[in-house]
Amino acid sequence: MTPRARDEHVQPGSAGIDGSAGLYVHIPFCLTRCGYCDFNTYAGLEHLAGAYLEGLTLESDLAAPEWRDHTFVSVFFGGGTPTMLPSERLGDLLGSLRRRFSFDPAAEITVEANPDTVDGRALAGLLASGVGRLSLGVQSFDPAVLVSLERVHSPQSARTAFAAARSAGFQNVNLDLIYGANGETLESWRRTVEEAVALEPDHLSCYALTVEPSTRLGRKVAAGMVPPPDPDLQADMYHVACDLLGAAGYEHYEISNWATPGRRCLHNMGYWQGRPYLGLGAGAHSHRDGRRWWNVRPPRQYLDLLDGGELPIGGEERLSDAERATERLLLGLRVADGIPAQWLPDGRATPFVEDGLAERRGDRLALTDRGMLVANELVLAFAAGIGGVEPPGP
Protein backbone atom coordinates (compact mmCIF):
# COMPACT_ATOMS: atom_id res chain seq x y z
CA MET A 1 0.00 0.00 0.00
CA THR A 2 2.78 2.40 0.84
CA PRO A 3 6.37 2.65 -0.36
CA ARG A 4 8.93 1.18 2.02
CA ALA A 5 6.28 -0.71 3.95
CA ARG A 6 6.78 -3.92 2.06
CA ASP A 7 9.38 -6.54 2.77
CA GLU A 8 10.49 -6.47 -0.84
CA HIS A 9 11.90 -3.05 0.07
CA VAL A 10 13.21 -3.81 3.56
CA GLN A 11 16.58 -5.45 3.64
CA PRO A 12 17.07 -8.15 6.23
CA GLY A 13 19.87 -8.37 8.72
CA SER A 14 21.58 -11.35 10.28
CA ALA A 15 19.96 -14.57 11.31
CA GLY A 16 17.43 -14.68 14.08
CA ILE A 17 17.96 -15.54 17.65
CA ASP A 18 15.48 -17.89 19.22
CA GLY A 19 13.64 -19.89 16.57
CA SER A 20 11.09 -17.14 16.08
CA ALA A 21 10.22 -15.97 12.58
CA GLY A 22 7.86 -13.74 10.64
CA LEU A 23 5.52 -14.77 7.85
CA TYR A 24 4.68 -12.40 4.98
CA VAL A 25 1.88 -13.24 2.54
CA HIS A 26 1.69 -11.20 -0.65
CA ILE A 27 -1.70 -10.55 -2.26
CA PRO A 28 -1.00 -8.89 -5.64
CA PHE A 29 -4.43 -7.41 -6.45
CA CYS A 30 -5.49 -3.76 -6.37
CA LEU A 31 -8.58 -1.80 -7.37
CA THR A 32 -6.46 0.49 -9.55
CA ARG A 33 -2.78 1.12 -9.92
CA CYS A 34 -1.61 4.26 -8.07
CA GLY A 35 0.78 6.35 -10.15
CA TYR A 36 3.66 6.25 -7.64
CA CYS A 37 3.48 2.53 -6.82
CA ASP A 38 6.22 0.10 -7.84
CA PHE A 39 5.02 -2.87 -5.84
CA ASN A 40 4.30 -6.21 -7.46
CA THR A 41 0.60 -5.64 -7.78
CA TYR A 42 -1.98 -5.61 -10.58
CA ALA A 43 -5.37 -4.11 -11.32
CA GLY A 44 -7.80 -6.28 -13.28
CA LEU A 45 -6.26 -9.62 -12.30
CA GLU A 46 -8.93 -10.60 -9.78
CA HIS A 47 -10.03 -13.53 -11.97
CA LEU A 48 -6.82 -15.23 -10.78
CA ALA A 49 -7.77 -14.90 -7.10
CA GLY A 50 -9.07 -18.46 -6.64
CA ALA A 51 -6.04 -20.02 -8.33
CA TYR A 52 -3.74 -17.70 -6.43
CA LEU A 53 -5.13 -18.81 -3.07
CA GLU A 54 -4.61 -22.42 -4.12
CA GLY A 55 -1.07 -21.48 -5.15
CA LEU A 56 -0.37 -20.06 -1.69
CA THR A 57 -1.49 -23.35 -0.18
CA LEU A 58 0.76 -25.32 -2.55
CA GLU A 59 3.69 -23.06 -1.72
CA SER A 60 3.00 -23.45 2.01
CA ASP A 61 3.05 -27.23 1.61
CA LEU A 62 6.41 -27.07 -0.15
CA ALA A 63 7.96 -24.57 2.26
CA ALA A 64 6.63 -25.85 5.59
CA PRO A 65 9.10 -28.75 6.16
CA GLU A 66 12.03 -26.29 6.06
CA TRP A 67 10.41 -24.09 8.71
CA ARG A 68 9.38 -26.81 11.15
CA ASP A 69 11.91 -25.59 13.71
CA HIS A 70 10.54 -22.03 13.66
CA THR A 71 7.63 -20.46 15.47
CA PHE A 72 5.95 -17.60 13.65
CA VAL A 73 5.41 -14.66 15.96
CA SER A 74 3.93 -12.42 13.28
CA VAL A 75 1.95 -12.78 10.07
CA PHE A 76 1.53 -9.90 7.65
CA PHE A 77 -0.90 -9.97 4.73
CA GLY A 78 0.37 -7.24 2.43
CA GLY A 79 0.20 -6.33 -1.18
CA GLY A 80 -1.38 -5.10 -3.18
CA THR A 81 -4.65 -4.94 -1.35
CA PRO A 82 -5.37 -8.13 0.63
CA THR A 83 -8.90 -6.91 1.36
CA MET A 84 -9.70 -7.20 -2.34
CA LEU A 85 -10.29 -10.82 -1.30
CA PRO A 86 -13.45 -11.63 0.68
CA SER A 87 -12.75 -11.81 4.41
CA GLU A 88 -13.93 -15.45 4.40
CA ARG A 89 -11.19 -16.35 1.91
CA LEU A 90 -8.55 -14.52 3.97
CA GLY A 91 -9.84 -16.35 7.05
CA ASP A 92 -9.60 -19.69 5.23
CA LEU A 93 -6.07 -18.83 4.12
CA LEU A 94 -5.04 -17.96 7.65
CA GLY A 95 -6.53 -21.26 8.87
CA SER A 96 -4.60 -23.17 6.23
CA LEU A 97 -1.35 -21.45 7.25
CA ARG A 98 -2.01 -22.30 10.90
CA ARG A 99 -2.32 -25.97 9.97
CA ARG A 100 0.99 -25.97 8.12
CA PHE A 101 3.20 -23.76 10.29
CA SER A 102 3.73 -23.34 14.01
CA PHE A 103 2.21 -20.06 15.21
CA ASP A 104 2.93 -18.41 18.52
CA PRO A 105 -0.41 -18.25 20.38
CA ALA A 106 0.03 -14.48 20.71
CA ALA A 107 1.19 -13.95 17.12
CA GLU A 108 0.58 -10.47 15.73
CA ILE A 109 -1.57 -10.89 12.62
CA THR A 110 -1.88 -7.85 10.35
CA VAL A 111 -3.94 -7.23 7.24
CA GLU A 112 -3.37 -4.22 5.02
CA ALA A 113 -6.52 -2.59 3.69
CA ASN A 114 -7.59 0.15 1.35
CA PRO A 115 -10.37 2.25 2.90
CA ASP A 116 -12.72 1.49 -0.01
CA THR A 117 -12.35 -2.28 0.35
CA VAL A 118 -13.60 -2.81 3.90
CA ASP A 119 -16.93 -2.52 5.65
CA GLY A 120 -18.21 -3.55 9.07
CA ARG A 121 -19.09 -7.07 7.98
CA ALA A 122 -15.70 -7.73 6.36
CA LEU A 123 -13.85 -6.28 9.34
CA ALA A 124 -15.84 -8.36 11.82
CA GLY A 125 -15.02 -11.41 9.71
CA LEU A 126 -11.30 -10.65 9.78
CA LEU A 127 -11.35 -10.15 13.52
CA ALA A 128 -13.26 -13.41 14.04
CA SER A 129 -10.66 -15.31 11.99
CA GLY A 130 -7.87 -14.10 14.27
CA VAL A 131 -6.61 -10.96 12.53
CA GLY A 132 -5.82 -8.52 15.32
CA ARG A 133 -4.13 -5.65 13.52
CA LEU A 134 -5.41 -3.56 10.64
CA SER A 135 -3.23 -1.27 8.55
CA LEU A 136 -5.24 1.29 6.59
CA GLY A 137 -3.71 3.00 3.55
CA VAL A 138 -5.00 6.53 4.19
CA GLN A 139 -2.05 8.51 2.71
CA SER A 140 -3.64 11.97 3.18
CA PHE A 141 -6.75 13.70 4.45
CA ASP A 142 -6.43 16.36 1.73
CA PRO A 143 -8.60 15.46 -1.30
CA ALA A 144 -6.27 17.33 -3.66
CA VAL A 145 -3.27 15.33 -2.42
CA LEU A 146 -5.18 12.07 -2.87
CA VAL A 147 -5.92 13.09 -6.46
CA SER A 148 -2.27 13.98 -6.96
CA LEU A 149 -1.31 10.52 -5.68
CA GLU A 150 -3.99 8.95 -7.93
CA ARG A 151 -5.62 7.30 -4.96
CA VAL A 152 -9.21 6.26 -5.53
CA HIS A 153 -10.51 6.71 -1.97
CA SER A 154 -11.61 9.96 -0.32
CA PRO A 155 -10.75 11.38 3.11
CA GLN A 156 -14.30 10.52 4.18
CA SER A 157 -13.96 6.87 3.20
CA ALA A 158 -10.77 6.70 5.28
CA ARG A 159 -12.63 8.13 8.30
CA THR A 160 -15.50 5.71 7.71
CA ALA A 161 -13.16 2.72 7.44
CA PHE A 162 -11.36 3.70 10.63
CA ALA A 163 -14.66 4.08 12.52
CA ALA A 164 -15.83 0.74 11.15
CA ALA A 165 -12.61 -0.91 12.35
CA ARG A 166 -13.10 0.43 15.86
CA SER A 167 -16.79 -0.55 15.85
CA ALA A 168 -15.87 -4.05 14.73
CA GLY A 169 -13.52 -4.29 17.72
CA PHE A 170 -10.04 -3.69 16.26
CA GLN A 171 -7.84 -2.43 19.08
CA ASN A 172 -4.70 -2.18 17.00
CA VAL A 173 -5.03 0.02 13.92
CA ASN A 174 -2.28 1.62 11.87
CA LEU A 175 -2.72 4.51 9.46
CA ASP A 176 -0.27 4.83 6.56
CA LEU A 177 0.42 8.41 5.44
CA ILE A 178 2.61 9.78 2.63
CA TYR A 179 4.14 13.23 2.45
CA GLY A 180 5.64 15.19 -0.43
CA ALA A 181 3.12 14.67 -3.25
CA ASN A 182 3.07 17.26 -5.99
CA GLY A 183 1.06 20.25 -4.74
CA GLU A 184 1.09 19.27 -1.07
CA THR A 185 2.02 22.17 1.20
CA LEU A 186 3.43 22.08 4.69
CA GLU A 187 0.08 23.32 6.00
CA SER A 188 -1.82 20.60 4.18
CA TRP A 189 0.50 17.96 5.62
CA ARG A 190 0.12 19.45 9.10
CA ARG A 191 -3.67 19.18 8.82
CA THR A 192 -3.35 15.56 7.63
CA VAL A 193 -1.24 14.63 10.65
CA GLU A 194 -3.57 16.53 13.00
CA GLU A 195 -6.59 14.78 11.57
CA ALA A 196 -4.86 11.40 11.85
CA VAL A 197 -3.99 12.09 15.49
CA ALA A 198 -7.58 13.14 16.21
CA LEU A 199 -8.71 9.63 15.24
CA GLU A 200 -6.39 8.19 17.91
CA PRO A 201 -4.89 5.30 15.92
CA ASP A 202 -2.52 2.98 17.75
CA HIS A 203 0.21 3.30 15.17
CA LEU A 204 1.16 5.66 12.34
CA SER A 205 3.56 5.17 9.44
CA CYS A 206 4.61 8.36 7.66
CA TYR A 207 6.60 7.84 4.47
CA ALA A 208 8.31 10.38 2.26
CA LEU A 209 7.09 9.95 -1.31
CA THR A 210 9.85 8.54 -3.46
CA VAL A 211 9.82 8.53 -7.26
CA GLU A 212 10.61 5.18 -8.83
CA PRO A 213 11.61 5.45 -12.52
CA SER A 214 9.45 2.50 -13.61
CA THR A 215 6.20 4.05 -12.36
CA ARG A 216 3.75 6.37 -14.08
CA LEU A 217 4.86 9.12 -11.71
CA GLY A 218 8.49 8.37 -12.53
CA ARG A 219 7.82 8.75 -16.23
CA LYS A 220 5.95 12.03 -15.69
CA VAL A 221 8.82 13.39 -13.62
CA ALA A 222 11.34 12.29 -16.27
CA ALA A 223 9.26 14.02 -18.95
CA GLY A 224 9.13 17.23 -16.92
CA MET A 225 5.33 17.02 -16.55
CA VAL A 226 5.49 16.80 -12.75
CA PRO A 227 8.21 18.20 -10.46
CA PRO A 228 10.03 15.71 -8.24
CA PRO A 229 9.42 15.99 -4.48
CA ASP A 230 11.30 18.86 -2.87
CA PRO A 231 13.71 17.29 -0.34
CA ASP A 232 13.79 20.41 1.84
CA LEU A 233 10.00 20.51 2.03
CA GLN A 234 9.92 16.78 2.79
CA ALA A 235 12.45 17.35 5.58
CA ASP A 236 10.18 20.05 7.03
CA MET A 237 7.23 17.68 6.74
CA TYR A 238 9.16 14.98 8.56
CA HIS A 239 9.85 17.38 11.42
CA VAL A 240 6.17 18.39 11.56
CA ALA A 241 5.32 14.69 11.95
CA CYS A 242 7.96 14.27 14.67
CA ASP A 243 6.66 17.32 16.56
CA LEU A 244 2.93 16.61 16.31
CA LEU A 245 3.14 12.89 16.94
CA GLY A 246 5.62 13.31 19.77
CA ALA A 247 3.34 15.90 21.41
CA ALA A 248 0.42 13.48 21.05
CA GLY A 249 2.31 10.80 22.97
CA TYR A 250 3.43 8.55 20.12
CA GLU A 251 6.84 6.95 20.40
CA HIS A 252 9.00 7.56 17.33
CA TYR A 253 10.44 4.06 17.31
CA GLU A 254 11.68 3.84 13.71
CA ILE A 255 12.47 6.38 11.00
CA SER A 256 8.96 6.25 9.52
CA ASN A 257 6.98 4.72 12.37
CA TRP A 258 5.28 5.93 15.52
CA ALA A 259 3.29 3.92 18.06
CA THR A 260 1.43 4.21 21.32
CA PRO A 261 3.04 2.22 24.17
CA GLY A 262 3.13 -1.50 23.41
CA ARG A 263 1.95 -1.05 19.83
CA ARG A 264 5.17 -1.19 17.83
CA CYS A 265 4.69 -3.36 14.74
CA LEU A 266 6.21 -6.68 15.78
CA HIS A 267 6.40 -7.90 12.19
CA ASN A 268 8.41 -4.94 10.90
CA MET A 269 10.54 -4.94 14.06
CA GLY A 270 11.53 -8.45 13.02
CA TYR A 271 12.97 -7.14 9.74
CA TRP A 272 14.97 -4.50 11.54
CA GLN A 273 16.19 -6.93 14.21
CA GLY A 274 17.26 -9.57 11.71
CA ARG A 275 14.58 -12.14 12.56
CA PRO A 276 14.21 -14.78 9.80
CA TYR A 277 11.13 -14.50 7.67
CA LEU A 278 9.32 -16.49 5.05
CA GLY A 279 7.55 -14.68 2.24
CA LEU A 280 4.77 -16.48 0.40
CA GLY A 281 3.26 -15.27 -2.85
CA ALA A 282 4.34 -13.69 -6.11
CA GLY A 283 7.52 -11.65 -5.70
CA ALA A 284 7.68 -12.22 -1.92
CA HIS A 285 11.11 -12.16 -0.28
CA SER A 286 12.46 -14.50 2.41
CA HIS A 287 15.53 -14.48 4.62
CA ARG A 288 17.16 -17.05 6.82
CA ASP A 289 20.66 -18.01 7.94
CA GLY A 290 22.34 -15.30 5.89
CA ARG A 291 20.61 -16.35 2.67
CA ARG A 292 17.87 -14.35 1.06
CA TRP A 293 15.71 -15.39 -1.81
CA TRP A 294 12.69 -14.14 -3.65
CA ASN A 295 9.85 -15.55 -5.69
CA VAL A 296 9.18 -14.79 -9.34
CA ARG A 297 7.02 -11.69 -9.68
CA PRO A 298 4.39 -12.43 -12.38
CA PRO A 299 1.45 -14.20 -10.69
CA ARG A 300 0.87 -16.45 -13.71
CA GLN A 301 4.50 -17.65 -13.69
CA TYR A 302 4.31 -18.10 -9.91
CA LEU A 303 1.28 -20.36 -10.35
CA ASP A 304 2.76 -22.31 -13.26
CA LEU A 305 5.89 -23.18 -11.26
CA LEU A 306 3.80 -24.35 -8.33
CA ASP A 307 1.57 -26.40 -10.63
CA GLY A 308 4.74 -28.17 -11.74
CA GLY A 309 5.56 -29.00 -8.10
CA GLU A 310 8.38 -26.44 -7.83
CA LEU A 311 9.00 -23.71 -5.32
CA PRO A 312 8.57 -20.49 -7.36
CA ILE A 313 11.99 -19.07 -6.49
CA GLY A 314 13.23 -16.34 -8.84
CA GLY A 315 16.66 -15.69 -7.32
CA GLU A 316 18.80 -15.70 -4.19
CA GLU A 317 21.91 -14.13 -2.71
CA ARG A 318 24.26 -14.37 0.24
CA LEU A 319 25.76 -11.28 1.78
CA SER A 320 29.46 -10.95 2.40
CA ASP A 321 30.58 -10.27 5.98
CA ALA A 322 31.21 -6.62 5.13
CA GLU A 323 27.76 -6.26 3.60
CA ARG A 324 26.20 -7.91 6.62
CA ALA A 325 28.04 -5.54 8.94
CA THR A 326 26.84 -2.46 7.05
CA GLU A 327 23.34 -3.84 6.89
CA ARG A 328 23.23 -4.54 10.61
CA LEU A 329 24.28 -0.96 11.24
CA LEU A 330 21.63 0.41 8.91
CA LEU A 331 18.86 -1.77 10.31
CA GLY A 332 19.91 -1.19 13.91
CA LEU A 333 20.12 2.55 13.52
CA ARG A 334 16.68 2.77 11.90
CA VAL A 335 15.08 1.97 15.23
CA ALA A 336 15.04 4.14 18.32
CA ASP A 337 16.77 1.43 20.38
CA GLY A 338 19.88 1.91 18.24
CA ILE A 339 22.91 -0.38 18.30
CA PRO A 340 25.37 -1.49 20.99
CA ALA A 341 27.91 1.36 21.12
CA GLN A 342 30.71 -1.22 21.00
CA TRP A 343 29.85 -2.02 17.37
CA LEU A 344 31.77 1.13 16.40
CA PRO A 345 35.41 1.90 17.12
CA ASP A 346 35.98 4.32 20.01
CA GLY A 347 35.28 7.91 19.08
CA ARG A 348 33.79 7.09 15.70
CA ALA A 349 30.36 8.44 16.63
CA THR A 350 31.56 11.39 18.70
CA PRO A 351 31.31 14.09 15.98
CA PHE A 352 27.79 12.95 15.16
CA VAL A 353 26.80 13.02 18.84
CA GLU A 354 28.24 16.53 19.13
CA ASP A 355 26.25 17.59 16.05
CA GLY A 356 23.01 16.32 17.60
CA LEU A 357 22.55 13.59 14.98
CA ALA A 358 23.16 10.68 17.36
CA GLU A 359 23.07 10.18 21.10
CA ARG A 360 24.34 7.68 23.63
CA ARG A 361 21.68 5.93 25.70
CA GLY A 362 23.50 3.86 28.29
CA ASP A 363 25.64 1.41 26.37
CA ARG A 364 23.74 1.98 23.13
CA LEU A 365 24.05 4.49 20.33
CA ALA A 366 20.88 5.77 18.67
CA LEU A 367 20.01 8.38 16.08
CA THR A 368 18.03 11.46 17.05
CA ASP A 369 15.03 12.62 14.97
CA ARG A 370 17.43 14.79 12.98
CA GLY A 371 19.83 11.92 12.55
CA MET A 372 17.09 9.54 11.35
CA LEU A 373 16.38 11.95 8.50
CA VAL A 374 19.87 11.29 7.15
CA ALA A 375 20.24 7.73 8.42
CA ASN A 376 21.65 6.31 5.18
CA GLU A 377 24.42 8.89 4.98
CA LEU A 378 25.26 8.42 8.67
CA VAL A 379 25.48 4.66 8.31
CA LEU A 380 27.92 5.03 5.43
CA ALA A 381 30.01 7.36 7.58
CA PHE A 382 29.88 4.92 10.50
CA ALA A 383 30.57 1.90 8.28
CA ALA A 384 33.75 3.55 7.03
CA GLY A 385 35.00 3.07 10.56
CA ILE A 386 34.28 -0.59 11.06
CA GLY A 387 36.83 -2.17 8.76
CA GLY A 388 38.32 -5.13 10.55
CA VAL A 389 35.55 -5.26 13.11
CA GLU A 390 33.59 -8.48 13.34
CA PRO A 391 30.19 -8.06 11.71
CA PRO A 392 27.59 -7.74 14.42
CA GLY A 393 26.16 -11.20 14.92
CA PRO A 394 22.74 -12.48 15.75
Ligand code: SF4
Ligand atom coordinates in the same frame (compact mmCIF):
# COMPACT_ATOMS: atom_id res chain seq x y z
S1 SF4 B 1 -3.20 0.57 -3.35
FE1 SF4 B 1 -1.11 0.39 -2.57
S2 SF4 B 1 -0.27 -1.48 -3.51
FE2 SF4 B 1 -2.13 -0.92 -4.67
S3 SF4 B 1 -1.38 0.29 -6.40
FE3 SF4 B 1 -1.91 1.75 -4.75
S4 SF4 B 1 0.02 2.04 -3.58
FE4 SF4 B 1 0.28 0.21 -4.87
